[in-house]
Amino acid sequence: MGFSLFRKKTGKEPVPSPVNEGMADKQKKYEALVHALHGDIYRYAYWLCRDPHVAEDLVQETYLRAWRAIDSLVDDKAAKPWLITILRRENARRFERKRFDLIDLDEFPQSDDEALHSEQEMEHEWLRRHIARLPEEYQEPLLLQVIGGFSGEEIAQQLGLNKNTVMTRLFRARNQIREAMASTAQQRGHGNG
Known part of the structure; x- marks a missing residue:
């Protein structure tokens, strides 16, 4: 059987x-x-x-x-x-x-309706753009920490890096964002004054 x-x-x-x-x-x-x-x-x-x-x-x-x-x-x-x-x-x-088709964003002006509506949304978009501009070696650990909530040690394990390397990259990423914020604030101050 x-x-x-x-x-x-x-x-x-x-x-x-x-x-x-x-x-x-x-x-x-x-x-x-x-x-x-x-x-x-x-x-x-x-x-x-x-x-x-x-x-x-x-x-x-x-x-x-x-x-x-x-x-x-x-x-x-x-x-x-x-x-x-x-x-x-x-x-x-x-x-x-x-495969991505590249376009020139200046050719497509935004109307008032398409513009970001609140200051908070603009700040979030600004932050996203600056994070996206970071080198990948800084961007990835920062996103894993901020979005994923991982510790430095957990990020090190995921990326196959030494914990000290991860902590250095996180420090540098935050510093680059902070410098960009200061530069933007300074430019706004010159534009208004």
Whole structure:
């Protein structure tokens, strides 16, 4: 008699197979992971791409890859860095597959309706632009700390760097942002005076 996945109905509860138990455990682990970290993963994806639809796609791809490799996640405490790493790789793949058309922004003036509406939005946009201008070696640790909420040690593990290197890069990134802020404030002062 051969092995069969189907059982005859006998009125008795079927004996759970090890395959089904393993799949159920995998599903529970995955669902717990998604439930606990979805907000953080989406926020980081959004910071990377600045487009809610692309961010959703990145998160979907991240969780798809996470599902496939969930058995490789041994330590639940490493789940967030593990997912962030998957997300960063997915974002990089997006650029490998896509060719960008470059346009000159000066050719497309903004109308008043398209302009940023509040001072806070303008400040956030200014900050995003300056973070985006940072060299990647400074930008990535800063985003992992600010958006991901990771410690210097966790960032070092994710990026494969020494903790002191990460802390130096974070210090330099913040200093560059601070200098840009001071320069902008000084330019505003000269423009008004």
